[in-house]
Amino acid sequence: MCGIVGMFDLSGAREIDRQLLERMNETQFHRGPVEGGLYTERALGFGHRRLSIIDLASGQQPLFNEDRSVVVVFNGEIYNFQSLMQELIALGHQFSTHCDTEVIVHAWEQWGEQCVQHFRGMFAFAIWDRNQQRLFVARDRMGIKPLFYTLLPNGIFAFGSELKSLLCLPDFSHQLDPRAVEEYFSFGYVPEPRTIFSNAYKLAPGHTLSLTVGEIQLQQKKYWDIPFTPTTSASEAEIEDELVARFRDAVASHMIADVPLGGFLSGGVDSSAVVAMMAGLSATPVNTCSISFNDPKFDESVFATQVANQYKTTHHSETVDKDDYGLIDTLAGLYDEPYADSSAIPTYRVCQLARKRVTVALSGDGGDENFAGYRRYHHSVVTEKVRSALPSALRRPLFGLLAKHYPKADWAPRVFRAKTTFEALANDLAPGYFQGVSLMPDRLRSHLFSDNFKRDLQGYHASEVMLAHARNAPSDDPLSVVQYLDMKTYLPGDILTKVDRASMAHALEVRVPLLDHQFVEWVSGLPSALKLHGSEGKYIFKKSMQSYLSDDILYRPKMGFSIPVASWLRGPLRERVSQAVLGPVMAATGIFNMDFLKELVDQHQSGRRDNSAPLWSLLMFEAFLRNLDGNASQVIRQAAH
Structure with a gap:
């Protein structure tokens, strides 16, 4: 696991500023504290920070082929590198290391752009082929590893594993993208391929990017998608x-490492299942890590201990204060753009604990998306059945009217909180699902922004993200569609981003076997009724794990990695919320309707409404602006303009 950066002059004429490249590289020191490497030639510069996992003695990057005409920088792991190495040797290639990085170089020589089709793993890499005068950049199928890029006005293309590397560039504009702001306050993160900045992008999962000297066109291609094609009639x-x-x-392939390896163990279905598989594959006790909270309402450590005892793991657990809100500014520095998932706090802590014991940890991320584990999937499928039973000419105005006039009742029992359901029924599947997952639904977001900022948006609405993915969905089955939407938005934009930044802050590599692309392909083609059976999510996964885990683990109510944000914002963070959300930094942006922000704060702190989600997103947005330090004033001036 590493950090990579690079610069490429599209004209092919200029030398790369090596000192600037080094500054970019050093912003990501935390991703690879073992060693760093730089390489420059005319028009090209690559940088790399290394966290050694495989072939510790060699494998330094940037890494070359035999005649040094091809060079690569790579972040991630190629799990099938050993079999690929043997295949490439049989084809006449010569290897000087035993690491997976060199496989990429020779795979490029052998297969060109199609090399990505041969890789099983998580990766972001860049290859320079001097003979072709071509730069080739790729990101793994599920978006486990990040890659950010920009094309500067002077014709320099630059990329990095984190946005902070691009912020070093003197010509990089810090102007915010109004569409990204709208998306952030809808999703709680900025979905691929956008970033918060108007001239920087994320390379989308399953995509490649190709650039050639003398051409100004960036050629981006999709090389893989989740198929949802029926896979079995068994x-x-x-x-x-x-x-x-x-x-x-999948788990076995993810356990290859030359350093201490373990697993996250929350006590939930997915992490417990991963640990169960690891225990059966390991000759020695598995190292497991979990955190507990000093408040039983948020603590599931008893279940983690149960699994640890069952499989006789070497278990490590630490208790975290439920009021662990001191990380707000740390998180703003880690994520480089606004990020509002409050579970980033316990994720940071469990990565911190794991790094004391291991260098690689396997997680259970991806189980909910693969097997329909979120409660919202059941709600979405039921809602779609109601939609399909009514003609849209009747459904839209009827439920639209009910949604408009039904009171927002956070205080009421769940059965009476129908406003969101009515909103969903008034829409079609994708926009209805968007409303259901929105951090701040339309009825709030319509009041959030100033009139000037609304003009900057030019009518853009964040639901376009969902609608675009829905148009590309490979299935019309309602459950498959919403799973696909989550795999394109929530999974890479929120879950995998959270784990990547939290783990790399501690130089910890996290692997996700449930997102092995071969496993995902097969699972996607299973009948929907085997994923969501009535109201039971993960039906077939839980059934298959009954020989490995107790019913206490498999069938207890889902807790998630939650923290008491609502009470924080009324208690210990009360003053900070007022000062941040209503303070001069937010006011100076010109983005917000400050009267509405005051209303949100007053409603929440008085107990009349639970506005914890929108307030937390505002708090993290303000922290993002301040984290830009000297650049904050530039951001504010440009946003206001």
């Missing part, structure tokens, strides 16, 4: 057996 019992075999294979 019986349920046969599917359970095959699922276990495929899951075990």
Whole structure:
């Protein structure tokens, strides 16, 4: 696991500023504290920070082929590198290391752009081919590893594993993208491919980017997508057996390392299942890590301990104060753009704990998206059945009217909180799902922004993100569509971003076997009824794990990695919320309707409404602006303009 940076002059004429490249590289020191490497030639510069995992003695980057005409920088792991190495040797290639990085170089020589089709792993890499005068950049299929890029006005293309590397560039504009602001306050993160800055982008999962000297066109291609193509007609019992075999294979492939390895263990279904597979594959006790909270309402450590005892793992647990809100400014520095998932706090802490014991940890991320584990999936499928039973000419005005006039009742029992359901029923599947997952739904966001900022948006609405992905969905099955939407937005934009930044802050590599692309392909093609069975999510996954985990683990209510944000904002963070949300930094941007922000604060702190989600997103937005230090004033001036 590493950090990579690079600069490329599209004209092919200019030398790369090596000192600037080094500054870019050093912003990501935390991603690879073991060693760093730089390489420059005319028009090209690569930088790399290394966290050694495989072939510790060699494998330094940038890494070359035999005649040094091809060079690569790479962040991630290629899990099938050993078999690929043997295949490439048989084809006549010569290797000087035993690391997965060199496989990429020779795979490029052998297969060109199609090399990505041969890789099983998580990766972001850049290849320079001097003979072709071509730069090739790629990101893994699920978006586990990040890659940011910009094309500067002077014709320099630059990229990095984190946005902070691009912020070093003197010609990089810090102007905010109004559409990204709208998306952030809808999703709680900025979805791919946008970033918060108008001239920087994320390379989308499953995409490559190609640039050639003398051409100003960036050629971006999609090389993979989640298929949702039926994969089996076997019986349920046969599917359970095959699922276990495929899951075990995915976990085994993710356990290759030359450094201490362990697993996160929350006590939930997914992490417990990963640990169960690891225990069966390991000759020695598995290292497991979990955190507990000093408030039983947020603590599930008893279940983690149960699994640890069952599999006799070497278990490490630490208790975290539920009021661990001192990390707000730290998180703003880690993420480089606004990020409002409050579970980033406990994720940071569990990564901090794990790094004391291991260098690589396997996690259970991806299980909910793969097997329909979120409660919202059941709600979405039921809502779609109601939609399909009514003609849209009747449904839209009827439920639109009910949604408009039904009171927002956070205080009421869940059965009476129908406003969101009515909003969903008034829409079609994708926009309805958007309303359901929005951090700040339309009825709030319509009051959030100033009139000037609304003009800057030019009518843009964040639901366009969902609508665009829905148009590309490979299935019309309602459950498959919403799973696909999450795999394109929430999974890479929120979950995987959270884990990447939190883990790399501690130089910890986190691997996600449930997102092994071969496993994802197969699972996506299972019948929807085997994922969501009635109201039971993860039906077939839980059934297949019954021989490995107790019903206490498999069938207890889902807790998630939650923290008491609502009470923080009324208690210990009360003054900070008022000062940040209503303070001069936010007011000076010209983005917000400050009267509405005051209303949000007053409603929440008086207890009349639970506005914790929008207030937390505003708090983190203000922290993002301040984190830009000397650049903050520039951001504020440009946003106001």
